[in-house]
Each structure stands twice: as C-alpha cells, then as structure tokens.
Amino acid sequence: MAKHRQQGFRNGDPNTLLVPKDSSGLRCGLDEEVKSYKYLFFFDLTECLAASTPFTGCSTKQVCVESCPNATFYYETRSNNFQALPYCNYKVRTTAYDENECPKWFLPSTSLLNRCVSNVVDRKDNQWKLPFVQTDEIYRFNQNLNPVRMWLNLAVHNGVTIVKDDENIHKANTVCSPKNLPTSGSCSSVTCSFIGIKNDAYYSYLQGINIFGFFWLAFFVSAFGQMTLAQVFAQWYWTRPKRDLPFFALTAAIYRTIRYHLGTLAFGSLIIAICRMIRVMLEYVDKKLKKYDNAFTRAILCCLKCFFWCLEKFLKFINKNAYIMCAIHGKNFCASAKDAFTLLLNNIVRVFVLDKVTDFLFFLSKLLVTFGVGAIAYVFFVTDYISFVDNSEIQYGLAPVVAIMIATYLIATLFFNVYSMAVDTLFLCFLEDSEKNNGKDRPYYMSRNLMRILGKRNKPVKTD
Incomplete structure (x- = not known):
C-alpha cells in the first residue's frame, strides 16, 4: 500500500482534488466540454448545509459557469428570466428558462476556491424584519x-x-x-443593508454573570462526584468486617450527598469559581493593556496571574480533602477543611511523596493505555495486516488514529480520576485511623492487605 501511495503522489494529478466538479463529474475549466467554465455554481446552496453533506456530498444540482453571479435573482418576481440562463444546465442555456433545469434563485456571489459562494452574510441578531x-x-x-x-x-x-x-x-x-x-x-x-447590532450597556455584565455561573456549575458538578466517591471509599474503609458493606453503596452515597451535603459542595465550588473568575478578569485586563507595552504593568499582571493560579490549585487541593473529611465525619465545609489541613500538615512528607508518586504512575498509565489503543488503531487503519478490513476509501490513515488516541486519553483521564480519588480518600482515612487508634486496645480499621503494605498490624491486648 505504501508503494501505491508513493506512485500516486509521484504520478497523480492534484487537480483531481483541487478543481471542482459538476453533477456530471466534469472538471470545471479542465475537461473539453467545460473548458471555458472555470467556476462551480450551486442551484440551491442551502442544501449543502445538511448534516449528511460531509458523507454524501451536496445534493443540489451543480454546473460549471463562466463567472459567479453578481446580482440577485428570484424567478417568481422576474418577468425577464434570461438573467438566469448562464447558470442553467448546459442543454437549456441557449433556449428558454426552465425551472426544472435552472436555479430558482441566487444571490451575488464570490469565488471561493473556484466555487460560487454567496457573499451576503446573515447576522444572528438581524431577524430579517426588512430594516432600512x-x-x-x-x-x-x-x-x-x-x-x-x-x-x-x-x-x-x-x-x-x-x-x-x-x-x-x-x-x-x-x-x-x-x-x-x-x-x-x-x-x-x-x-x-446591515446597519449594526445595538448592545445595551448591561449586556457585558450579563455575559460576565453567565461565565461565572458556568464556572460555579462546572465546579459544583465536579465536587458532587468527588463527594460521592469519597463516601463510597470511606464507607469501605471504616466498615468492619468488610462483608457488612451494603450492596448499593454508591446509590446510598448519592442519596446522602443530595440530602445533607449540597450546601457544602455549593460553598466549596463558589470559592474556586470566584478564583477562576479573577483569573479570567486578569487575562482580559492583560489583553487590553498589551497595546500600551508597559513593562511594569506586564510584570504586575504576570505576578498576579501566577499567584491566583497557585491559589486555585491550593484551593482545589483543600476542597478535595475537605470533601473527604466531610464524607467521614459529616461536618460542615469549614470544619472539615480545618481538620483535613491539620491532618495533612502533620504528615506533610507522606502527603508530598504519595501525591507525586501516584500522579506520575497515573500519568504513565494513561500514556500506556493511549499508545496501546493508538497502536491497535494504526494496525487497523494504516497497515494491511488485517485482511478483512478495507482501507481503500481512507485518504489519510493517521487522521482516525490521532482522533482515537485523543479520545482514549480523555476517557482514560476520567477513569484514573476515580482511582486518584480512591487513593486520596484511603490515605486520609489511614491518617485519621493512625491518629485515633494504636493497634492495641484501639485496633486499626484498615484491611489486612493495607496493613501489610503500610507496615501496620493489630497487636493482641494482654489480659491479667
């Protein structure tokens, strides 16, 4: 296949792909029948806007013409329809107007890659009420x-x-x-004639409110998922024996989150949304001040953007652990954030090592999954190893491979985010378990496998 592609690239004619063709397959400006007609004209350009056009092509009739139309035409309002004859099918161009073989309307058009495209642009807020x-x-x-x-x-x-x-x-x-x-x-x-769009002064404020609402809602949905997963993993950790774990643990976690913790999630996501909105405003101010080219203001804005980026990362870290503590004890957001921060601060070395190691391992896992699926897609779409797969109609074999790899990485990120939440929840539960219990008169709640990994064990209590 690679050899055939090289021969096609060396001996092929690029005009086959670049020059437009009419409905009969004639190449405009190249074939003898349409040698003097270099432009492709569409009878009804609106039919090319259908969703199936990329797969089946434009369904309207297409003919080659000498030039694109420079006037407006509509056959029901024209007593003299000879204006449309140069854009009819070839067999009726020298006779009379036939509505089955000629366009019923067209607009002043311009040539785009030798294709006649209307140069009348309809704006969104111009509702065609015949103004001016x-x-x-x-x-x-x-x-x-x-x-x-x-x-x-x-x-x-x-x-x-x-x-x-x-x-x-x-x-x-x-x-x-x-x-x-x-x-x-x-x-x-x-x-x-398009005069303009009248925007009232408060439109900008309403757009800002919409952006802030989008950020708040997005962070709220993310927090809802984190709280639900934290309750499931925390319930598994603190249940002893493990066989008493309820079957519908996830459903029960969703119910408890909706009934008891929506305020906690709303408050936590509000804090991050405010920080993200400040970052957006700084980007807007930076864009407006670029024309002044002031080094002092650029330095200040750079420092502010860096500060709020770090602040947002820190708030996301605190919120995530606050949701875990809230899932364990059921306290409010502020109390849970305080307990989580104190517990993590007392074990800062463990937190740093675990966080960096798990992030690196999850990143390698995502790359492994992505490139593995990409290799399989490459075998299917590019090579000829699979005999029952026909790749003759695929022009660019690497295009679907790249698309599949991007989609795979995004899906793998979603799955590994669940694993990341499980690691953080179990680690915080382990720290809480280690703080409250000693493995003797107060035995640990962690499982035997986790005790073996962390080097912990419950010692029997001696009785007199």
Whole structure:
C-alpha cells in the first residue's frame, strides 16, 4: 500500500482534488466540454448545509459557469428570466428558462476556491424584519412627485385644506414595514443593508454573570462526584468486617450527598469559581493593556496571574480533602477543611511523596493505555495486516488514529480520576485511623492487605 501511495503522489494529478466538479463529474475549466467554465455554481446552496453533506456530498444540482453571479435573482418576481440562463444546465442555456433545469434563485456571489459562494452574510441578531430597505420603484416615484409638489404648494397658498396627502409616500432609506406596503405591491428589487447590532450597556455584565455561573456549575458538578466517591471509599474503609458493606453503596452515597451535603459542595465550588473568575478578569485586563507595552504593568499582571493560579490549585487541593473529611465525619465545609489541613500538615512528607508518586504512575498509565489503543488503531487503519478490513476509501490513515488516541486519553483521564480519588480518600482515612487508634486496645480499621503494605498490624491486648 505504501508503494501505491508513493506512485500516486509521484504520478497523480492534484487537480483531481483541487478543481471542482459538476453533477456530471466534469472538471470545471479542465475537461473539453467545460473548458471555458472555470467556476462551480450551486442551484440551491442551502442544501449543502445538511448534516449528511460531509458523507454524501451536496445534493443540489451543480454546473460549471463562466463567472459567479453578481446580482440577485428570484424567478417568481422576474418577468425577464434570461438573467438566469448562464447558470442553467448546459442543454437549456441557449433556449428558454426552465425551472426544472435552472436555479430558482441566487444571490451575488464570490469565488471561493473556484466555487460560487454567496457573499451576503446573515447576522444572528438581524431577524430579517426588512430594516432600512431601498426600492428603486419607490425612489423613482418620489423623484417624479417633485413637479406635483409645486401645485400642492400653490393649493396650500390659496387656502385649500390638505389632510394627510403624503402619508403613504415612502422615501428611500426609510424603515419599511410590511404592514404599510399595499397588498398588490412588489418587493422584487428591495435590498437589505446591515446597519449594526445595538448592545445595551448591561449586556457585558450579563455575559460576565453567565461565565461565572458556568464556572460555579462546572465546579459544583465536579465536587458532587468527588463527594460521592469519597463516601463510597470511606464507607469501605471504616466498615468492619468488610462483608457488612451494603450492596448499593454508591446509590446510598448519592442519596446522602443530595440530602445533607449540597450546601457544602455549593460553598466549596463558589470559592474556586470566584478564583477562576479573577483569573479570567486578569487575562482580559492583560489583553487590553498589551497595546500600551508597559513593562511594569506586564510584570504586575504576570505576578498576579501566577499567584491566583497557585491559589486555585491550593484551593482545589483543600476542597478535595475537605470533601473527604466531610464524607467521614459529616461536618460542615469549614470544619472539615480545618481538620483535613491539620491532618495533612502533620504528615506533610507522606502527603508530598504519595501525591507525586501516584500522579506520575497515573500519568504513565494513561500514556500506556493511549499508545496501546493508538497502536491497535494504526494496525487497523494504516497497515494491511488485517485482511478483512478495507482501507481503500481512507485518504489519510493517521487522521482516525490521532482522533482515537485523543479520545482514549480523555476517557482514560476520567477513569484514573476515580482511582486518584480512591487513593486520596484511603490515605486520609489511614491518617485519621493512625491518629485515633494504636493497634492495641484501639485496633486499626484498615484491611489486612493495607496493613501489610503500610507496615501496620493489630497487636493482641494482654489480659491479667
């Protein structure tokens, strides 16, 4: 396959991919039948917006033309449809307009890679209410009215009563409402001019509130998952014997979190959301001040961004351990954060070693899973080792491989986050167990395997 690809690259014609083709497969500007027609015209460009277009192609008729249209056309409002003949199918271009073989409408277009694309851009907030339209017919009527105004002035001068004679006269560039147009009137030559978007001053504040709400909600959902997992792992640690662990431990943890700990999660996620919002504001200020090129302000902003980045990391670490202590004892957020911080501070060396070692191992595991799945995908999509897999229609074999590897890494990150929460919960439970129990008259709650790993054991109590 690699040999065929090299020959295709050496002997192939790039025009096959770059030059547009019409519905009959003729290459515009290259094949003899359409030698003088270099541009591809779409009968109805809106059909190319369908979701199936990337897989089945655009379903509308496509023909090669000499030039893209530079005027607006709609067949129901045009008495003279010869304007559309250059854009019809080849067999009717020299005869008469046929609505089955010719486009029913088109707009002024521009050439994009030799493909005619409409250059009329519809903005989101422009709701097509015909603002600020100008019609040639009304404008000419207004100009022809000038001689009549002389007689109106004479009539007013002579005392003739005039009652709203000009209420239905429309001037060019005025706001045109469809309610004011006569039912038999024609709007075939109206044009729409985009004036602008009016944004009120409070829109910026509402957008800021939306961003803050998004951060708060995202951190709240993450905290909900951490609290639920912490309750499951803590319940497993503190249950003795382990066979008494309930079957629906995860469901019970979700119920307890919703009933008792939503306030704790909301408060903890609010703190991180405020810190993240400050970081976003600093990025916005930094972007605005770049045009002044002041070294002093850049240094201050760099220090502030670094400080709040470190603060956010620290708050996430404290919140995570506060949720674990809350899952163990059921206290509020502040009390749980205080207990967790005190417990971790007393075992700072253990915390540092465990955190860095587990992070490194989880990172290697994610890379192992990602590259393993990537290797399997490479065998399927790039090589010819799998006989029952047909790769002839795949143009770029590495593209699906890279996409699969990215998706695999993201999914592996989600799974290993659960393992990370399990390690942190069990480690904090171990520290709490070591603080309260001594393995003699107060036996440890940890399992035998965990005792063996950590070098702990319950010693029998001597009785007199």
